[in-house]
Amino acid sequence: MLRLFKITGDSLTPEFKEGDFVLVSKVPFLFIPPSPGDIIAFRQPGYGLLIKRIQQITPDNSLNVIGNHTESIDSRVFGPIKREHILGKVIWHIRKA
């Protein structure tokens, strides 16, 4: 239900920085489906566990995810992600002091 992760990488800076912690849960998606703007953690084959922002829902119900920078590895590189690969939405962000 709840998973705690530590962030590595800079593609979501300045909001989410390397070393920040995030608490992720699927529970919010039981009430409101994933929508653009949500920050989600997901598993992407070949890339591992990633955290990105949902950019848009594609016509086939997949999700395009994006980082804050042009160099971000996201749907611009690996295409839309499948819903079954979503680990959850960020519900709590604990910033590095």
Added chain:
Amino acid sequence: MIYQILNKLDQKMHIETVKAHCDIPCGIYDPIVAQISALTVVRMLDLMTEFEAKTPDRNKEYMNSMARYIVVKEEHAERAKAEIRVIWGDYLKAQHLEKYPNAHALVHKIMQLGSKVRQTTDREQATQLVEAINEFAQVFWETKGVATKRAKAPYAPALELVYPVL
């Protein structure tokens, strides 16, 4: 406070990481290597022309020196092509290509000129390569919102290059 607690927990239990990754090396793209490589091609052609004019004997010393110029010309023409391919393939994204629809044609032109300067000793083709890569550099820096200026390179053959204004 909560962060410190989690950080200590992480040191003992190693909390799973989730990646907000960028490309590796993250964001380090710069067309200057391609620009200098293209300039080197022109320089090698100039040195070859000078050397040919001042060396009447076509002996093995001549052959050896000329071969060395040619090798450097070959290497730098290929390096220029490789550097542009990396920026084109790894850095330029769909939104850049929408804004600069000529980018594909420009990269193709650079590839063609890069091959031409390996096949020939035509200085005009080499200066066209420098200029095409300058044009690419202009587009590249514009995508980053960085202003550019044109200035003569401070070394022979002192052709104009596009530089970022940082």
